[in-house]
Amino acid sequence: MRAVPAPKVWVTGLTVGAIAAVVALAVQADKGTKPSAVATARPSVSASPSASALPEPSATAVPDASGTGRRIVYSLGDKRVWLIDASEASRRTFAVWPGTVDPAPGTYAVSLRRGDPTTGSDGVRIEHIVYFTAVDGVNVAFSNAVDGSSPPPAKGTRTGGIRMKTADGSALWTFGETGTKVVVVN
Structure with missing residues (x-):
């Protein structure tokens, strides 16, 4: 007579098999193409809708002549950043x-990158600092305020901080490793 495995052995075997399958699928999914998240402006609510309430189609398009390859693109005129893979x-x-x-x-x-919170030249606590140049002795870097605020630059103070929302600062921090190309366009 053949011995039949106990029910616990079957359940354990099935559980281990299922976990192995999920891990294998997760590894395959991580190697595939990733979806992109593109922020879009929401139309404002007004009594009389107009065409000006709709976002410009090119408002989120990557600027022409912004280079090629993996890079961070910063538009001075649009006050916008793109993370390009x-x-x-x-x-x-x-x-x-x-x-x-x-x-x-x-x-x-x-x-240079600095992840720990520190105080910016304007007195605001900042984090996720990603430096890429200096202008006349003023460091220029991307960062976000620890409290998520977007205070206006201090009057009369020369500041090179390019601030963003906390979630965007975290994304740029993850993307902008040392050596990552930064392209500044008008």
Whole structure:
């Protein structure tokens, strides 16, 4: 007579098999293409809708002449950042609040990153600091306020902080490793 395994053995075997299958599928999914999140403006609510309430179709399009390859694109005029992957897909775009000192249009690279919160030159607690250039002794870097605020730059203070919402600061921090190309356009 053949011994029949106990029900606990069957349940354990099935559970281990199911976990192995889920892990294998998760690894395969992680290697595939990733969806991109693109922020879009919401039309404002008004008594008389007009065409101006709709977002411009090109408002979130990656600027022309912004380089190629994996990069961070920063538009001075649009006050917007794009995170572009190696396949030229925009992974994320978001509005920013620049300081009082702007970098010149051109190509830079992330030179230094600082993750721990510190106090910015304007007295605001900031984190996820990604430095990429300096202008006349003022460091220019992306960051977000620890409290999520977007205070206006201090009057009379030269600041190079390019601020963003907390979630966008976290995304840029993850994307902008040391050496990542930063392209500044008008």
